[in-house]
Amino acid sequence: MSEYDIIVVGSGPAGSAAATTAAKAGYSVAVVDKAVFPRNKLCGGLFTGRSQKAMRRIFGQEVTQDLFVTTDHMRLLSKGRVLADIPGAPPVHLTMRRDFDAMLHGEAIKAGAIPYLGHPISELGENALTLRDGTQLAFKVLIGADGVSSFVAKTLFGRSFNPDTIGFALEIETPRTPAKDNAVEIDLDAASWGYGWSFPKHKSVTVGVGGINARNANMKANMTAYVRQTDSDEELRFKGQYLPFGDYRKKPGRGNILLAGDAAGLVDPVTGEGIALAMESGSYAAEAAIKALQNKRPQTAYVHYSKLVKPIQRSIDQAKIWRMIMFPKATKGYFRKALERGSSMQAKYLDLLAGEAEYADLRGALLRRIPNLGWRFIKHRLGFKGPA
Numbered sequence: 199m200s201e202y203d204i205i206v207v208g209s210g211p212a213g214s215a216a217a218t219t220a221a222k223a224g225y226s227v228a229v230v231d232k233a234v235f236p237r238n239k240l241c242g243g244l245f246t247g248r249s250q251k252a253m254r255r256i257f258g259q260e261v262t263q264d265l266f267v268t269t270d271h272m273r274l275l276s277k278g279r280v281l282a283d284i285p286g287a288p289p290v291h292l293t294m295r296r297d298f299d300a301m302l303h304g305e306a307i308k309a310g311a312i313p314y315l316g317h318p319i320s321e322l323g324e325n326a327l328t329l330r331d332g333t334q335l336a337f338k339v340l341i342g343a344d345g346v347s348s349f350v351a352k353t354l355f356g357r358s359f360n361p362d363t364i365g366f367a368l369e370i371e372t373p374r375t376p377a378k379d380n381a382v383e384i385d386l387d388a389a390s391w392g393y394g395w396s397f398p399k400h401k402s403v404t405v406g407v408g409g410i411n412a413r414n415a416n417m418k419a420n421m422t423a424y425v426r427q428t429d430s431d432e433e434l435r436f437k438g439q440y441l442p443f444g445d446y447r448k449k450p451g452r453g454n455i456l457l458a459g460d461a462a463g464l465v466d467p468v469t470g471e472g473i474a475l476a477m478e479s480g481s482y483a484a485e486a487a488i489k490a491l492q493n494k495r496p497q498t499a500y501v502h503y504s505k506l507v508k509p510i511q512r513s514i515d516q517a518k519i520w521r522m523i524m525f526p527k528a529t530k531g532y533f534r535k536a537l538e539r540g541s542s543m544q545a546k547y548l549d550l551l552a553g554e555a556e557y558a559d560l561r562g563a564l565l566r567r568i569p570n571l572g573w574r575f576i577k578h579r580l581g582f583k584g585p586a
């Protein structure tokens with residue numbers, strides 16, 4: 199049986215970040231993925247300033263024109279009605295995950311990680327795992343970065359996510375017509391407690407709808423309506439995937455087994471951004487594993503990781519407060535009007551979408567609005583229909 203200091207399961211942004219960090223530090227690393235790269239991954243591919251920073255720090259890579267479309271044109275809508283068309287917003291980048299993930303995986307291999315591709319993990323013990331083709335590998339620390347339906351999380355905790363609190367999204371890749379501009383479109387009312395998106399890529403436009411699963415009894419109907427609204431080809435078949443959307447695991451690991459990225463539920467509950475959080479948490483998991491191995495106590499890896507991953511979890515908690523003005527019936531009209539007016543709230547929301555603001559920095563702006571929001575809640579509860 200081959201033995202490694204660290205085995206990473208999954209080579210998406212979280213797994214490749216973990217494998218690159220650990221291999222660059224000189225540890226023996228294996229990276230296991232059920233797919234062979236390049237492979238498709240359902241995702242809008244919106245890449246923010248936060249993602250850019252993480253990619254630079256971990257992989258030493260920059261945003262390049264071959265992999266990304268960069269735009270500062272944002273369009274915010276409500277059921278097709280344009281609330282705001284903003285040509286000079288903070289810029290964002292858009293990528294196809296097939297190419298982007300293959301690049302990250304390549305970086306992990308260049309750093310020295312040994313790939314085991316094309317076979318899923320089928321058994322996991324305390325210090326060894328088995329792949330479906332019978333390959334057995336031993337590890338001191340294991341990092342589960344195997345996405346939202348994580349086998350590693352299921353093995354540790356009995357299930358990979360809670361179906362009552364998780365998000366769900368549907369998406370299609372539509373051909374890009376010459377008429378389509380470079381605007382990133384977000385429709386805040388295409389789903390309940392979620393949104394619809396239309397993201398321009400070099401050759402296509404990624405169109406999708408997502409939100410909290412339990413609040414969207416018929417996500418397919420939401421998607422059909424949104425696809426019509428964006429003038430996309432209705433004949434195209436949607437694909438769907440669960441999305442943690444703020445539903446993170448309080449304890450992402452145990453002993454020498456750590457969970458990163460979607461496997462740990464790390465997706466921003468306001469923007470749906472998961473790529474940055476995946477890269478960040480993957481690198482922190484590797485740092486925690488390294489610390490535990492340096493102390494010759496692999497079982498302490500989780501103790502180190504729980505401290506490193508805390509700021510990401512805290513930012514998700516802070517984002518959940520923002521969600522309370524964006525999505526509930528009592529306050530969503532207020533939020534949409536603020537976006538339409540081009541108020542400071544619009545600027546803050548655009549900063550969040552572009553990954554240029556931390557939720558903690560925005561707390562003041564939110565606190566100033568509490569008296570007004572509180573009054574709206576009361577009016578809503580009492581059914582008061584006076585002037586808005």
Ligand SMILES: Cc1cc2nc3c(=O)[nH]c(=O)nc-3n(C[C@H](O)[C@H](O)[C@H](O)COP(=O)(O)OP(=O)(O)OC[C@H]3O[C@@H](n4cnc5c(N)ncnc54)[C@H](O)[C@@H]3O)c2cc1C
Pocket residue numbers: 207208209210211212213230231232233239240241242243244245317318319343344345346347348349367368369406408439440441458459460461464465470471472473474476
């Ligand atoms: C429809 C949709 C749209 C989204 N849009 C955006 C967006 O625009 N911007 C953004 O930042 N985020 C977006 N997200 C979230 C983002 O896609 C994820 O948060 C991100 O991919 C998480 O990265 P990861 O490395 O944790 O997992 P993944 O990218 O899912 O990678 C997991 C890897 O593990 C492998 N794997 C799975 N199971 C096994 C197994 N049993 N054995 C071995 N290997 C396994 C898979 O093949 C895969 O390569 C979106 C998500 C969805 C569903």
